[in-house]
Amino acid sequence: MDYVLAALVGCFVALGVYLLLSRSLIRMLLGLVILGNGVNLLIFTAGRLTLQVAPIVPPGLDQPEGPIANPLPQALILTAIVIGFAMFSFLLVLAFRTYQSLDADNTDTMRLAEPVDAPQPPLSY
Amino acid sequence: MAAPDLSAAMIETATLPTDWVVVLPLVLALMGAALLLIVRQSRGLSFVLALVSVLAIIACEITLLLQIFANGPVSMTMGKWLPPFGISFTADAFGASFALAAAVVTLVVLIYAEPEQPASVGGGSFYALVLLLLAGVTGSFLTGDLFNLYVWFEVLLIASFGLMVLGGRAIQLDGTVKYGFLNFLATTVFLLSLGLLYGLLGTLNMADVLRVAPQANPAAMAGVAALMLLAFGMKAAAFPVNAWLPASYHTPPAAISALMAGLLTKVGIYALLRTLVAVLPATRDLLEPVLIIIAIATLLIGPLGAIAETNLRRAMGFIVIGGIGAVMAGIALPNLAAISGAGLYIFHAMLTMTALYLVAGLIERFTGQTDTRQMGGLYAANAPLSVLFLVLVLAAAGVPPTLGFWPKLLLLQGGLEMGGWIGGLLVSALLLNAVLTLIAGTRLWAHMFWRAAPAEAVPVDRLPILPLHWLGTGVLFAMIVAAGLWPNPMLEVVRSGAADMLDPARYIAAVGLAGVTP
Numbered sequence: 001m002d003y004v005l006a007a008l009v010g011c012f013v014a015l016g017v018y019l020l021l022s023r024s025l026i027r028m029l030l031g032l033v034i035l036g037n038g039v040n041l042l043i044f045t046a047g048r049l050t051l052q053v054a055p056i057v058p059p060g061l062d063q064p065e066g067p068i069a070n071p072l073p074q075a076l077i078l079t080a081i082v083i084g085f086a087m088f089s090f091l092l093v094l095a096f097r098t099y100q101s102l103d104a105d106n107t108d109t110m111r112l113a114e115p116v117d118a119p120q121p122p123l124s125y
Numbered sequence: 126m127a128a129p130d131l132s133a134a135m136i137e138t139a140t141l142p143t144d145w146v147v148v149l150p151l152v153l154a155l156m157g158a159a160l161l162l163i164v165r166q167s168r169g170l171s172f173v174l175a176l177v178s179v180l181a182i183i184a185c186e187i188t189l190l191l192q193i194f195a196n197g198p199v200s201m202t203m204g205k206w207l208p209p210f211g212i213s214f215t216a217d218a219f220g221a222s223f224a225l226a227a228a229v230v231t232l233v234v235l236i237y238a239e240p241e242q243p244a245s246v247g248g249g250s251f252y253a254l255v256l257l258l259l260a261g262v263t264g265s266f267l268t269g270d271l272f273n274l275y276v277w278f279e280v281l282l283i284a285s286f287g288l289m290v291l292g293g294r295a296i297q298l299d300g301t302v303k304y305g306f307l308n309f310l311a312t313t314v315f316l317l318s319l320g321l322l323y324g325l326l327g328t329l330n331m332a333d334v335l336r337v338a339p340q341a342n343p344a345a346m347a348g349v350a351a352l353m354l355l356a357f358g359m360k361a362a363a364f365p366v367n368a369w370l371p372a373s374y375h376t377p378p379a380a381i382s383a384l385m386a387g388l389l390t391k392v393g394i395y396a397l398l399r400t401l402v403a404v405l406p407a408t409r410d411l412l413e414p415v416l417i418i419i420a421i422a423t424l425l426i427g428p429l430g431a432i433a434e435t436n437l438r439r440a441m442g443f444i445v446i447g448g449i450g451a452v453m454a455g456i457a458l459p460n461l462a463a464i465s466g467a468g469l470y471i472f473h474a475m476l477t478m479t480a481l482y483l484v485a486g487l488i489e490r491f492t493g494q495t496d497t498r499q500m501g502g503l504y505a506a507n508a509p510l511s512v513l514f515l516v517l518v519l520a521a522a523g524v525p526p527t528l529g530f531w532p533k534l535l536l537l538q539g540g541l542e543m544g545g546w547i548g549g550l551l552v553s554a555l556l557l558n559a560v561l562t563l564i565a566g567t568r569l570w571a572h573m574f575w576r577a578a579p580a581e582a583v584p585v586d587r588l589p590i591l592p593l594h595w596l597g598t599g600v601l602f603a604m605i606v607a608a609g610l611w612p613n614p615m616l617e618v619v620r621s622g623a624a625d626m627l628d629p630a631r632y633i634a635a636v637g638l639a640g641v642t643p
Contacts, residue, residue: 020310025302025306032309032310035310036313036316039313039316039317039320042320042321042324043316043319043320043323046320046321046325047324073323079272080316083276083279086279086283087282087283087309090283090305091309094290094298094302095302097290097293097298098298098299101295102295102298102299107302107303110299110302110303111299112295112296113296113303113372113373113375113376114371118435119498121432121433121434121497121498122435122498
């Protein structure tokens with residue numbers, strides 16, 4: 001099972017990087033989301049996969065009875081999902097606003113901040 | 126039923142009041158940001174509240190720094206769980222002094238930016254975002270947990286996104302797209318490295334990682350460290366992942382770009398220093414050839430870019446990149462002098478780069494231009510501005526007796542102590558960087574201040590420089606000059622910070638993990 005998930009993480013990361021190499025903002029965004037999900041899956045896999053029970057301490061005991069699933073990766077992933085979603089929402093709105101005001105989804109044509117025809121620096125004073 | 130014995134997992138004594146100062150700056154910044162969000166309709170109230178919050182944060186951080194200086198690193202673990210189960214906040218001399226510098230820089234920028242906030246409803250939203258940014262930066266400097274570091278990175282990232290687009294001009298949107306995508310990618314790569322590190326070691330507490338890392342597979346750890354190098358290198362704008370910085374930092378108003386230039390790249394390079402030098406020293410040694418190449422390339426690319434640039438604030442951006450190279454040189458040379466130099470350089474760069482951007486903002490207001498080709502004759506028109514700019518450029522290049530000289534001196538000493546061709550290469554690169562930065566800076570100065578004013582083809586809208594602008598810039602400038610003339614306190618602080626980084630015994634003891642076998 002670990003190997004299957006590891007291969008899946010590899011596919012996610014490869015797909016994310018491929019999409020990030022695109023010039024279109026929307027594709028780049030999708031790439032970031034897929035990469036982020038690949039990373040979440042990686043944390044999940046790195047926390048060791050078990051077919052054991054949920055990490056709940058039964059009443060009356062101060063430790064679980066048998067082996068339990070590792071709760072920490074789940075907490076980490078939950079945090080990462082929330083943060084990743086917030087970032088994704090912001091970047092989506094940003095991409096849309098950029099499309100509205102610069103009429104550009106192609107990063108090659110977004111050259112306001114770095115003009116293509118920047119002249120030579122002054123050579124003397 | 127008997128109460129379970131919790132002493133194996135929980136701290137059963139109350140947290141010492143003195144330990145609370147580690148988290149108080151953060152609590153104040155987050156609460157301040159929340160309050161400011163509520164009162165954002167009133168610009169005046171927002172300003173006063175933001176000032177009060179930042180002053181309180183500064184007071185806490187001075188207390189923290191004094192305490193660290195007296196007793197060594199201070200640590201507090203959340204939720205009363207014993208470390209490494211609870212999230213630890215651990216501050217040593219480096220973290221605390223950088224957090225203090227960040228708060229001081231924020232205070233100055235708040236004062237400087239006050240006249241520029243829109244009088245319309247909602248004119249106070251700038252202050253809420255600035256405090257949120259400060260919370261993220263302070264958290265990154267004070268945390269003792271790697272996953273927590275990731276969270277604070279995201280906090281400062283989302284706040285900086287908001288600041289960068291505030292106003293929503295088309296050029297800002299353009300800059301933010303490049304800044305936003307690349308920095309979000311960098312934090313995702315950092316998260317990737319954290320996932321692998323957790324899989325290898327089963328812990329993310331810095332002090333605990335420090336203890337158990339030697340037992341892990343060195344090849345796998347090198348992979349983790351390489352990913353961290355990529356992630357933090359991107360955040361810090363080290364060569365070859367530096368292109369986003371000059372593409373974005375000149376787009377927002379000058380006060381905001383000053384705040385970013387002062388804080389954001391420094392957090393990235395501090396995280397690299399912390400993870401590679403303090404937490405994973407064995408892995409740093411494996412990566413040393415890469416670090417040396419990156420350091421030399423960054424040291425040279427930065428000022429060369431600044432020489433070729435005509436837009437004033439873009440040229441400043443390249444000088445910021447050159448400074449990152451100096452810290453990288455410290456990371457590549459792990460001895461006491463070089464690490465102290467790297468730490469002092471971060472402190473110096475936080476103050477000096479912010480001041481340079483603030484002065485650049487004043488020049489842009491005064492001339493109504495952003496391009497140095499259209500400027501000239503400023504020395505005759507505004508002499509104080511020329512003094513400010515020249516002294517700050519000298520500080521950035523590291524000319525004595527400015528603040529920039531001392532970290533360069535320590536770094537050179539570290540390089541000479543290292544000796545061999547590695548030390549020689551880094552020393553030459555550092556000296557060459559100083560010369561090139563000096564050329565770039567004085568060239569800008571000559572074009573803007575010294576030559577005759579060019580004939581004005583089209584009338585431009587000049588803006589007046591207001592008293593609060595002078596006050597903010599002046600306070601920061603005075604601090605830089607004073608710290609340069611009297612560097613002993615800062616030298617002692619960074620020596621103690623560097624000693625704790627190279628010999629982590631006090632750091633581990635502060636977290637409470639000393640003597641616990643892994």
